[in-house]
Amino acid sequence: MPQSVVKNASEIVEMDLDGGGKIRWLITHRDGAKNFSMRLITLPKEKSTPNHSHDYEHEIFVLEGDGEAQLDDKIIPVGKDSFLFIPGGSQHTIRAKDDMKLICVVPVNVAVKMLGP
C-alpha cells in the first residue's frame, strides 16, 4: 500500500510553464496516486497558463488573485474561490490581472507523460 504524504508546497521543486507561470507537481504517480494528480500553479501578473487544448480535463480552484479565463470563445472573469471544470477538447487559458495562485488537478497519466515514470 502507498504511504501517506504530508508536505508543504514549498518543499516541491518549481518548474517553468509555457506562458510565464510556474508549476509544482504536488502529488503524482511517484507518490502512489493511481487516478489523479494535484498541481499548484503560480502566475505572475500579466502572465498566462498555456493556451492549448488536450483530450483530458482540468479541475481548477483559484486560491489568490484576479484574472480572466478564455474557454473557446468565452472570456470569463475569475478570482479567489472561483473554480473551473474544463473538459477535454476545450481550448483554454487563464490570464493573470495580478499575481495568481491556482490548484489544477489532472488525470495521473498526464503526470506520467510529462514527468516520466
Added chain:
Amino acid sequence: MPQSVVKNASEIVEMDLDGGGKIRWLITHRDGAKNFSMRLITLPKEKSTPNHSHDYEHEIFVLEGDGEAQLDDKIIPVGKDSFLFIPGGSQHTIRAKDDMKLICVVPVNVAVKMLGP
C-alpha cells in the same frame, strides 16, 4: 462533450460533514467529470473531518488555517500550503486549531455514491 463550468464556490450549496465541518461538492459527475471530483471543506476551530478509513484516496490542499492531521498512528501539523496524499485504507482525520479551509479531491465514483446520479 460536457460544457466548461466557471463558478464561485459561494454559488454551491454547503452540506454538513460529520465532525462539525461543511462541504461543497464543487465539481462532480453532474458537470460531466469522468475521473475525479473536487470538494471544498471548511472546518471551524476545534472541529474535525470524519475520522474514517475507506478504499479510495484523498488529495488535499490546505488553503487557510492551522491544524493537525492524524494518519493511522502519526500526528502531523498542517497549515496553509500543506498538502496531503492519503491512500485508500489509511485511517485519517484533520483537526482544526483555527478555522480551516481545504480542497479535497476524490475519485468521481465517490460523488456518485454520496450524491446520487
